[in-house]
Amino acid sequence: MEKTYNPHAIEQSWYQTWEERGYFAPTKTDGDSYCIMIPPPNVTGSLHMGHGFNNTIMDTLIRYHRMKGDQTLWQPGTDHAGIATQMVVERQLEMEQKKRHDLGREKFIERIWEWKHESGGNITRQLRRLGSSLDWQHERFTMDDGLSDAVKEVFVRLYEEGLIYRGKRLVNWDPKLHTAVSDLEVLSEEENGHMWHMRYPLTNGQGHLIVATTRPETMLGDCAVAVNPSDDRYKHMIGELLELPLTGRRIPIIADEEHVDPEFGTGCVKITPAHDFNDYAVWQRHRDEISISEQIHGGLINIFTIDAAIRDNEAEEGSLLPQKYVGLDRYEARKLMVADLQEQGLLEKIEDHKLMVPRGDRSGAVIEPFLTDQWYVKIAPLAKPAIEAVESGKIRFVPDNWKNTYYEWMRNIQDWCISRQIWWGHRIPAWYDDEGNVYVGRSEAEVRSKHNLADDYVLRQDEDVLDTWFSSALWPFSTLGWPEQTERLKDFYPTNVLVTGFDIIFFWVARMIMMGLKFMDDVPFKEVYVHGLVRDGEGNKMSKSKGNVLDPIDVIDGIDLESLVSKRTSGMMQPHLAQKIEKMTRRSLPDGIPAFGTDAMRFTFAALAATGRDIKLDMGRIEGYRNFCNKLWNAARYVMMNVEGQDCAIGEIKPGHSAAEGSLQRSLADRWILSRLQKTKQAVADAIDGYRFDHAAQAIYEFTWNEYCDWYLELCKPVLNNEQASDEAKRGTRRTLVRVLENLLRLTHPVMPFITEEIWQRVAPIAGVIPATDGDSPAESTATIMNQPYPTARHSLIDEAAESEMAWVMQFILGIRKIKGEMNIAPGKPVPVLLANTSESDKLYAERHRPFLDFLAKTESIEILTPQDKEPESATALVGEMKVLIPLAGLIDKAAEIKRLEKEINRLQSDAERTDKKLSNPNFVDKAPEAVVQKERDKLAESRKALESLQAQLEKIQQL
C-alpha cells in the first residue's frame, strides 16, 4: 500500500466497477424493501454543494440498508425543467441569430432533445462522482414515454373528476418569457422605488381625491377609487364620480372596508383589477354595482400586451387607452404619463419608497399580474387528505417542527396554475374545435372516438404545456411504472423516506403527497428528512451572483486559484460583479482548494449533519477528515504489514464473520477493543436509524482514531514484536487486529464508500470473510463490501471487566506521560517506576500488563513498594488509590513537581468543596434521587483520598 492515501487513484475505478457489475440494482432478498426517490435534479443543472450534501445522506442510508439485507432501491432520474431547459436552447439559437419561432415548435423541440442527448447527462455524471449508488439501469426522465403517459393519465382523471378546470384569472405573468409562472416561482425582494401621489378630480368640481401608487401607469386600467366606509373624510363622497386623468373616463368612489386602511397614506386606493391581485379581489366584491358593471369590460380593463407594453385598442373600444401611450413599454409609459400629470397639475408629489418587487426566478423580469386563460388544479380536495396524512402520523417530518410549515402552507393553499406558455414540457391533452368546445383525453384519437367526432372534424390541441412540478409530483409512482401495475411499484411504493432541503417542501413535497394519496391511495413516503442549506465559510448562502458557489467536484479533485477565479467569473448574468467576486475569491481561498477526495467530503457532510441545521462549510474541517482517511489508510497499512502471510487463526469463511481456528489467546487489549467495537456498532446503527449522521460520524471517528489507532494498534506492538510472546497470543492479536479492521470498514462504508472498499478488498480475505483470490489484484475480486452484511453488535463480546482493566492500564500510561510531558522529560526516555499503596489487583495488573506499560509509558523498571518501604522523593501520579512514583533523582525538577502537585491539589480541592457543599445541603440529600446522592458521595470520597495522598506527597517534597 502507498504511504499516503490517494483518493484520486481509486474512486472512479471503483465506481465504474460497481456500476458495471450491477451492484446498484435492487436484489430480491427476504428482508424488507427500502426505497428512496432522488429529488430529480434539473437536467440543465450542474452539481452544487447542496446536491453533495443531499446525496451523501441518501447514499449513506441506501448503502446502510442494502448492507442490512433490505431489498434496496435508490431511484435516479432527472427533471425536464421546462423553462430552464427551453432557455438554454434558446440561448444556443441566439448565437445563430435565430429565435425559437424561426424553427417552429416541432423543430425546436427536436433541438432540445438533441441538446438533452448531448449535455443532459452532465449532472448524472457528477452524481456518480459522489459515489451515489443509484440504480442507473432504471434511470427515468420526466419527459420519457412512461412518465408522459402518467402525466396524461393524471390530467385526464383529474379533469373528469372536475379537479382540473380552465379559467380566466389573474396570474403571475413573466413578460420576458411570455408565460404564466406559479407564485412559488416569483421572488419578491425589496428595491428602491417611488410612490406617486396623484390627484383624481371630482366630476362635480368639488376638489379632488389623492391616490398614491407605486405603478402610476396602471391608472389607465382603473375602475374605481376605494375608501373605507368608516372614514369620515370620505364617507359622504361614496358613490360620487371621479375624472380619471389622461383617459376621459369616469370612475366611482366605492366603499371597501376590507382592503382600505384609513390610516395608511391618503386613505384612498385606486382600483386596477386587471393588474393587481388585491384590486381584483375588490373588483369581485363590487362588480355588480352598476357604476362598475356598466363600465367597459365590466371594469376589468387590461392595458398591457404580453410584453407589458401598453396595448392598442380593440375595434369596439374606441380610445379606451389613449393613443399617445399605445405601444410604449410599461416604464416608458410611466415616464410619459407622470410628465403629463405633472403638466396638468395633477401630480401632488413623488416620494422615495422601498417596495417589494416581484421578479421571475428564471428571467429576473418584473412580474405583472396579468389576465389570461389558464388551466388550474382545484387544490382544496387534494390538500385535505394530504394534511390528514401528516396529522395522523402516516407521514413523519424529521425534524418534527417542519410539519408546522407544511400545515401553514397547505391550509392557505390556492388553486394551482399548471399551464405554461412555453413549448418544452408535457403538452396539455386538451383539444378545441371551432365552436369553442373543449375535449380532454389521453390522445386525439381517444377524444375523437369518445365524442364521436369525424376524422375530418377540425381539432386543435391546446398550445400550452404543464408546469414541470406537475410531472415531478408524480415522481414517486411514475418512475416505478405507474399507470402500469408493475412489480417495482408493488415492491417499492410507498417509499421509505424523502430526503430534501426545506426550500422545496411547497414546490414538491406537498404536491407529491397530494398526488400520491390521490392516485396510489397511499402516501408516497413515510418520512421526510429535511436537511439544512450548505453555506460558505462566512455563513452566506451560495449563489452565482455572489460568486461563492463551490462545485463539489472541485472539492473532490481540487482546483487552483486561477481556475477557480475564472470559473466563478465566467458566463455571468451580471458581469459587473466579476471584479468583486475575483477579489473575494482570492481572499477567501488564496491557495485554491486542495484535492480532498469524495470520501472526506462525504464524511464532512455527515459529521456536520446535525438535524435541521445549516452547514457552514469549513475547509479546515474537510481537511481534518481527509486526514482521517489517511489515518484509516495507514492503520490498514500497518495491519497488512502484520497479518499478510501470517497465521491469523481464521477458520471457515462466512460473510461478515469467520470462525476461529486453532487455539488462540486474546490479550486484554484484544478483549477491550472487541468490546469497544460492539458498543461503537450499536451507537452507529442507532445514530443512522435516528438520522443523526453527525453522531454516526463521530462514533466512527472516535473509535477509529482514539481507540483503534491510538491505543489498540500500539498495544499490539509489544505482542507482535515480542519474540517471547506465545504463538497463541500472536494469533489472537492478529485475528483481532484484522477482524476489527474488517468490521470497522463495513461499519464505515455507507459514509465513505471508496476508501473502505479499497482497503476491504485487501483485508477481507485475510479476515476470512471472503475467499483469498490467488494473488490477483483486488479489482478482480467478485466480492464487494457493498453487499456484505452491516456489522451488528454482538453482546457476548461486550466485556466490562476488560474495559475497566484497560482503563487501569490507560490511566497508568497517561499518568507517566503527563509527568514526562510536564517535566520536560523526553517521552522516549525510560524511567524507573515505583508503585505504592497497591491493592492486590494493582499488583496483578502491573505484572500482567508489564509489556504494555514498558512499551507505551517507556518504563525502565517497575518496583512494588511495601507499606514499610520508604518512598523516595518522586513525581506522583494516581491510578485509583495506587501511587505511581517516578523518583526525582537526577531526572525531575523539585520546583516543577511542587507546582504540578499544587495545581492538581487545587483542582481536586475545588472539586471536593463543590461536592461537599452539595452533600451538606439537606434539601439535596432529601430530594435528589438516591443514586444521584450516592454518586456524589462516592465522588467526594474519591477526591478526598486522592487529595490526602497528594498533599502528603507535596509535604514530603517540600521538606527536601
Place this chain on the structure above:
RNA sequence: AGGCGCGUAGCUCAGUUGGUUAGAGCGCUACCUUGACAUGGUAGAGGUCGUUGGUUCGACUCCAAUCGCGCCUACCA
C-alpha cells in the same frame, strides 16, 4: 406583521427525558524526524454556555422577558 430557527473555546460544531470537572475537530503553545501515519505523536493553554429574571435541592438543558442574527410567509395602495 406572523411563523420558525439560531446565539456554547479564536473558528466550525456536539451536548440525548435537568444530576460529568460543559465536549470534538481545526487553530494555538511546548516537545518529539520512535520502524502504520508529520495528512503524524505526546503534553498543554483556552468557555461566568448572548443578557436578566424565574421554577428547582440542582439549569447549557425547563419557563418568562430582553438583545443580536438568520430564514420563511404575508404584505399597505
